[in-house]
Amino acid sequence: MKWLESVFMALKSIGSNKVRSALTMLGIIIGVSSVITMVSLVQGSTREVTDQFKSMGTNNITVSIMTWGSTRSVDPEDMVELADDNIDIIEGLAPLVNSGGTVKVGRDNISTRVQGTNKAYGVINNHNVTQGRFINVLDTERRLKVALIGSYVANELFNGKNPLGETIKIDGQPFTVVGLLKEKAGGAQHSDDDVIIIPYTTALRLTRAESVDTYFVQAKNAETVDVAIEKLESFLLETLKDPNFFSVYNQAEFLENLKEVQGTLTLMLGGIAGISLLVGGIGIMNIMLVSVTERTKEIGIRKALGAKRRNILQQFLIESVVVSSIGGILGILSGIGIAKLIGNFMKINASPSLFIIMLSFSFSAVIGVFFGLYPANKASKLNPIQALRVE
């Protein structure tokens, strides 16, 4: 008997028992669609994060100084000097003094993030200026009270008026607005646009901080990242005498960690969803066993008419594979749909990879074979006389 014919026969048998076949498939459909949904959401969201980090540049290095409770410290000017001495390795080095502040113009006032930094920060962090200028060397050297404002701050305080040259008060101190930052995040509150940037030297004095504890460094290119890290580490070790007082890390390293986390998460969620696929398979076996019992007479007739063991085995096996494969296809379609739907809510692109689609489809077919084998074998072993005697 030919292969394709068995498939037709199986389709016919499935079609003649629609409700039961649909219920049998349901287990596989739910299993496959949850695998697809889970995996594509995890992959989609990590892709999102990865892309964000990539857009920030993988040449970026972050230095954290952790000297609380000790008298040791690093002079930010020494750090800047180190960068200037290694201009062929380091593109720029920006100290970062983060604090919050109340900003006042006339009677209006808002709370916002105040970042103290230097000229290099604009380049490293992709800050573009739409009007005016960024912080320059003179600003930092002379501790000038100048400020750049984000679009959210500009809208709240100036309401469309040109802010350049206006005076704002940060924690009571007057600053002159010298630039308007380009909008980065739709101008929303608490976003990258809800920010004021001032010279770090001024910021240190404003916040009464003793030293800078974060530096953003950009290596010249991808090849010099490791050399730059080495330079920074050896300088910091020399200055602070203790590797526990600082850490130097790179975006690429971070991305690698992220990938590892994604792998674990995919495996875990995929595994959990895989269990439901397994349960679906057991459902198939259950129904196939019932079907074999129910069709004992049919098997007897077929055997009397000349069906061999392998004909019967093939018939039942193909039937279970067809059921599970149809379930698999429906599961893939609904999984893609659900992932897209949730992805839309979470604002991530959650389309599953071809690999995971193929994998879950072949897994469902394998489940059909695996869980169909026992019932099919049982059917093929039936004694024709006893099978014929059943009413």
Place this chain on the structure above:
Amino acid sequence: MIKIEDMKKIYKMGSNEVHALDGISLHVKEEEFVSIVGPSGSGKSTLMNMIGCLDKPTSGKYSIDGKEVSKMKDNELADIRNNKIGFVFQSFNLLPKLTAVENVELPLVYMGVGRSERYKMAVDALKQVGLSNRLDHKPNELSGGQQQRVAIARALSSKPPLILADEPTGALDTKSGDEIMNMIKELHSSGKTIVLITHELYIAEQSKRIITLRDGKILEDRGVV
């Protein structure tokens, strides 16, 4: 056609042994029309399973159409059933979800005949039993007599030399039963060997030779005048 030598079939029921067939020897020549009669428990169903290659004897020899089958494996027996024997059962044994023509095609499917060829052969067989206008009817849309005719067509489709009929009129009214008997007689005159199992004497008397079984032994073997 059929050569049975000292065939025994012993069933073990717990510690008891039941001798369903107790040393049967039987020769049926080609183109003979034989009926096997006997009360229930006489072993005629067992003998019919043996002749139909559905079961294997405990001891003894059996050859059909010159082929020794008593030592054959299951798959080889399936081939013998497929090629040599056409079954007609008391309860028709049609597959309820298949149409008449699909039912008749079944033996040809297992013979490996191609789709269009198969269909043609099945239609021919149905024509032979006068059902060419019922090709696409399901068994439950047919009367008992018509269902049995479909079953006969199925037995004929693979053109086996032997037709084995087990109480073919048992589930039918007298009129349809007579029709079926006439059809079987026609098959005989067209050259088929026919073995008919029945417990009704007036059916048996329509054959040419009556073999009576009792307690697994042949009690009488006589020709019909």
